[in-house]
Amino acid sequence: MESQVISKKRVADYGEVLTGKREVNAMLDLVKQETERIESRFLEPACGNGNFLAVILERKLTVVEKRYSQSQLEFERNAVLAVSSIYGIDILEDNVLKCRDRLYDIFNRDYYFRLYNSHAREKCREAVRFILDRNIIWGDALTLKTVGANPDHIVFSEWSPVNGSLIKRRDFTFSELLSHAGVKDTPLFSDLGEDVFIPEPVQEYPPVHFMELAHAQQQLQP
Numbered sequence: 001m002e003s004q005v006i007s008k009k010r011v012a013d014y015g016e017v018l019t020g021k022r023e024v025n026a027m028l029d030l031v032k033q034e035t036e037r038i039e040s041r042f043l044e045p046a047c048g049n050g051n052f053l054a055v056i057l058e059r060k061l062t063v064v065e066k067r068y069s070q071s072q073l074e075f076e077r078n079a080v081l082a083v084s085s086i087y088g089i090d091i092l093e094d095n096v097l098k099c100r101d102r103l104y105d106i107f108n109r110d111y112y113f114r115l116y117n118s119h120a121r122e123k124c125r126e127a128v129r130f131i132l133d134r135n136i137i138w139g140d141a142l143t144l145k146t147v148g149a150n151p152d153h154i155v156f157s158e159w160s161p162v163n164g165s166l167i168k169r170r171d172f173t174f175s176e177l178l179s180h181a182g183v184k185d186t187p188l189f190s191d192l193g194e195d196v197f198i199p200e201p202v203q204e205y206p207p208v209h210f211m212e213l214a215h216a217q218q219q220l221q222p
Contacts, residue, residue, distance in 0.1 A: 045141035047201030
């Protein structure tokens, strides 16, 4: 098995061994259909610098390009949706920063700028940066708390498309999402008619155009 070790100390202190790309692809191929579904959500609770999340984003954006590249606005809208579906937690701050930058570069350099060059819009880039800052969290998935000077509950934002180009954000604590969920239960609507746990958001925001997401929601931060 191919793996990557940054330092023996990080292995000893945090058990950090990064999965190689061959193994990442083989594992993701087990759920290949979901990795290529634009809106399908993924959470990596020990994301490292993003080995799994990077490949998932590449697969999603490849689908977006194939379907929507003839319309820049449609590409932008669906690319933002793809980015918004990816979540990660890591206990090491440098990994979190690298993961955010890595995912942003995949979106911007490998797809957006390549396709539209000088026509690429800064507001779209800002929206992606804003989402990644919210979705890739410096925290501990075991304690369900953030890491740093003032630890608090990990909070994830759900980004839902509304009426085409609008996005609605709802924030949920990670602990609440997990508190009623067992191995087989998820806080989602069931297709089988079973009882399900529908979590309550700790904060809701009015829908805004995806291009205005960063500016509008920074102004509304509680």
